[in-house]
Amino acid sequence: MSRVYNFSAGPSMLPLEVLERAQREMLDCNGSGQSVMEMSHRSSEYQAIIDEAEALFREVLSIPDNYKVMFLQGGASTQFAMVPLNLGNKTKTADYITTGQWAKKALAQAKAYVTANEIASSADATFNYIPKVDKGMLTPNADYLHITYNNTIYGTHYNNMPDFGDATVVADMSSSILSEPVDINKFGLIYAGAQKNMGPAGVTAVIAREDLIGNAMDITPIMLRYDTHSENGSMYNTPPTYGIYICKLVFEWVKNLGGVKAMNEINVEKAKILYDFLDNSKMFKGTVVPEDRSIMNVPFVTDSDELNKKFIAESKAAGFINLKGHRTVGGMRASIYNAMPIEGVKALVDFMAKFEKENA
Numbered sequence: 001m002s003r004v005y006n007f008s009a010g011p012s013m014l015p016l017e018v019l020e021r022a023q024r025e026m027l028d029c030n031g032s033g034q035s036v037m038e039m040s041h042r043s044s045e046y047q048a049i050i051d052e053a054e055a056l057f058r059e060v061l062s063i064p065d066n067y068k069v070m071f072l073q074g075g076a077s078t079q080f081a082m083v084p085l086n087l088g089n090k091t092k093t094a095d096y097i098t099t100g101q102w103a104k105k106a107l108a109q110a111k112a113y114v115t116a117n118e119i120a121s122s123a124d125a126t127f128n129y130i131p132k133v134d135k136g137m138l139t140p141n142a143d144y145l146h147i148t149y150n151n152t153i154y155g156t157h158y159n160n161m162p163d164f165g166d167a168t169v170v171a172d173m174s175s176s177i178l179s180e181p182v183d184i185n186k187f188g189l190i191y192a193g194a195q196k197n198m199g200p201a202g203v204t205a206v207i208a209r210e211d212l213i214g215n216a217m218d219i220t221p222i223m224l225r226y227d228t229h230s231e232n233g234s235m236y237n238t239p240p241t242y243g244i245y246i247c248k249l250v251f252e253w254v255k256n257l258g259g260v261k262a263m264n265e266i267n268v269e270k271a272k273i274l275y276d277f278l279d280n281s282k283m284f285k286g287t288v289v290p291e292d293r294s295i296m297n298v299p300f301v302t303d304s305d306e307l308n309k310k311f312i313a314e315s316k317a318a319g320f321i322n323l324k325g326h327r328t329v330g331g332m333r334a335s336i337y338n339a340m341p342i343e344g345v346k347a348l349v350d351f352m353a354k355f356e357k358e359n360a
């Protein structure tokens with residue numbers, strides 16, 4: 001068996017131990033004589049799996065008791081509609097900070113349901129920084145403020161959370177969930193698609209403060225109401241059963257590594273290896289202002305499109321795949337999520353150094 005180093009932004013690498021455990025349990029999970037894929041979601045065997053997934057998720061992220069956890073479908077993109085439909089029903093206004101494509105999509109969708117104000121944006125510099133925002137810029141009495149906590153495409157992250165006063169902060173954490181400790185109490189609602197750092201595509205986790213659930217607009221389809229899912233333990237209809245099971249294995253893996261704090265220490269070390277190389281290279285450079293750099297997604301460029309192309313082709317041939325940057329940025333991007341081992345980052349940096357020498 002030969003496995004590549006996969007730097008995909010998502011779907012992305014999963015921990016090898018998780019895949020191996022899933023393989024062992026594929027035909028007979030826990031003595032049930034069935035694959036998880038074949039289980040009724042109403043069976044006691046499956047109930048134990050989803051209960052454990054939620055318990056582990058709560059444990060690793062220290063989710064307070066007054067927050068509900070939901071495992072939904074439709075990707076993070078469906079949250080772009082669920083958030084305004086469920087939370088935007090008091091003053092019907094909301095604030096958005098646009099820090100990339102996903103934030104822009106969230107804003108565009110919100111405009112269908114509420115008065116959505118773009119209070120700050122980093123579009124003027126191809127989203128290579130997080131705009132400075134203070135309380136005074138927020139719309140008084142807005143129902144919520146939406147931010148994208150880690151910007152997968154542009155490689156920025158809220159390293160210093162602004163003081164948003166008593167705004168209800170909603171955060172898209174699709175590409176940073178489980179990578180670092182987060183004070184959940186600072187947020188009204190957090191959502192994350194699984195396929196970046198948590199499991200396979202098809203599951204979206206939502207963490208919502210209880211008082212924000214149950215006030216959906218009348219037009220909201222039943223399947224898009226948070227109360228539908230929270231009142232039914234994510235089992236109003238058939239949940240993405242196998243995906244939730246893989247998420248459970250990932251939560252266990254994070255816990256056994258020492259939790260999100262230990263995970264974060266490893267991630268910081270990994271990112272430092274790559275950023276230190278970029279900061280000292282004469283050929284490659286990072287595209288993001290240093291204080292807003294993400295430790296999950298690292299975009300970088302050379303000053304020549306030809307060289308970028310050559311690097312992407314040669315790195316791929318050497319077993320480093322999916323290093324091509326997003327089409328809106330060009331260049332390269334290394335996504336180094338939790339599952340990327342430190343050896344993978346070291347090997348990439350060695351390869352980059354060799355490429356730089358050969359092409360100087």
Ligand SMILES: *Cc1c(COP(=O)(O)O)cnc(C)c1O
Binds near residue numbers: 076194
């Ligand atoms: C990938 C991603 C999305 C979109 O997720 P889907 O599950 O494809 O809808 C949204 N926001 C962020 C920050 C992402 O990284």
